[in-house]
Amino acid sequence: MKKMKNQALTIVALTTVLSALVLVSADATQWNATVGAQSNDKGDQALAFLPNEIWIHAGDRITWTFATDEIHTLTFLTADQPRPFFGDGCPGFSMDRATYDGSTCVTTPPMVKGQTFTVIFPVAGNFKLVCLVHENMTSVVHVFDLAETLPHDQAFYDKQAESQRRELQLLENAHKVAASHALPNSRQGVTAGVGGVTAKAGGSNTVSVLRFSHDNIEIHAGQTVEWDNQDPVTPHTITFGPEPEDLVDPSPDVTVDPDGARHAIIDSTSDTTHSGFIIAAPQERLGLPQAPLGVTRFRVTFPNAGTFPYQCALHDDLGMTGQVIVGH
Numbered sequence: 395m396k397k398m399k400n401q402a403l404t405i406v407a408l409t410t411v412l413s414a415l416v417l418v419s420a421d422a423t424q425w426n427a428t429v430g431a432q433s434n435d436k437g438d439q440a441l442a443f444l445p446n447e448i449w450i451h452a453g454d455r456i457t458w459t460f461a462t463d464e465i466h467t468l469t470f471l472t473a474d475q476p477r478p479f480f481g482d483g484c485p486g487f488s489m490d491r492a493t494y495d496g497s498t499c500v501t502t503p504p505m506v507k508g509q510t511f512t513v514i515f516p517v518a519g520n521f522k523l524v525c526l527v528h529e530n531m532t533s534v535v536h537v538f539d540l541a542e543t544l545p546h547d548q549a550f551y552d553k554q555a556e557s558q559r560r561e562l563q564l565l566e567n568a569h570k571v572a573a574s575h576a577l578p579n580s581r582q583g584v585t586a587g588v589g590g591v592t593a594k595a596g597g598s599n600t601v602s603v604l605r606f607s608h609d610n611i612e613i614h615a616g617q618t619v620e621w622d623n624q625d626p627v628t629p630h631t632i633t634f635g636p637e638p639e640d641l642v643d644p645s646p647d648v649t650v651d652p653d654g655a656r657h658a659i660i661d662s663t664s665d666t667t668h669s670g671f672i673i674a675a676p677q678e679r680l681g682l683p684q685a686p687l688g689v690t691r692f693r694v695t696f697p698n699a700g701t702f703p704y705q706c707a708l709h710d711d712l713g714m715t716g717q718v719i720v721g722h
């Protein structure tokens with residue numbers, strides 16, 4: 395009887411050691427996720443953390459791989475911290491890997507395709523993950539105590555990421571089709587970007603088409619081309635000539651029409667002009683003063699014939715360029 399008791403104790407002890415071993419190995423679990431997705435021509439961008447939501451144990455680490463030529467940051471702010479400008483960090487940047495427990499912010503610099511970043515989560519909590527470049531790109535990491543059971547494995551997250559990627563591509567296509575059927579505001583109208591914000595239970599994702607709808611528009615001398623940005627969050631510019639230092643504000647030659655649209659006149663192919671950011675108003679939030687109207691239109695009048703190339707100064711590297719061909 396005593397021997398059996400000893401055996402039982404040994405089994406209990408062994409079980410304890412084994413479960414401690416399991417806890418230690420759970421401690422070191424490596425998870426993988428992706429930041430962003432894009433079409434082959436880079437024109438369609440999914441601004442999203444894929445998958446949008448992950449459950450892990452305290453002590454685990456997640457490595458995110460950046461998948462797009464469009465820049466993103468991987469950022470965990472502290473609870474009440476105002477969103478900083480992405481160029482400033484939070485402040486400063488983590489370059490390689492970081493540990494985040496909610497008490498001090500962590501952010502990467504803007505990163506692109508092929509780069510990776512690893513975060514270790516030592517304590518339990520629910521942590522919001524954001525991109526400082528894109529306001530409607532949010533996600534959540536749930537960190538459980540070791541005693542809690544995790545609901546999913548890596549294979550589940552791989553499937554979730556793929557399904558969310560496909561869903562965003564479908565949404566992107568839907569926006570393009572809708573925009574191509576929409577009645578333009580002007581006969582010489584060019585859509586400067588379409589897109590949409592969508593949501594998962596863990597946060598919001600954005601799709602943005604970084605293209606001009608009529609990138610080779612032909613008009614007659616004396617006519618006016620009107621660009622409008624139909625994307626709810628992504629800014630664009632219409633820039634003739636070299637990119638100015640200040641991308642946000644319009645160049646000094648730009649005037650404002652009675653409806654709030656910006657307007658320039660380009661006489662010759664050596665003229666330069668810059669629209670500044672053409673962007674929708676931010677979303678309203680309860681208890682805050684209402685947001686001012688967005689500046690969503692830019693017009694350029696062309697008195698003389700010629701070929702006038704232009705670009706979006708923010709997305710030219712992704713192929714967002716066009717030209718206006720003015721005939722006599």
Ligand SMILES: [Cu+2]
Pocket residue numbers: 587604629630631706707708709710714
């Ligand atoms: Cu753009």
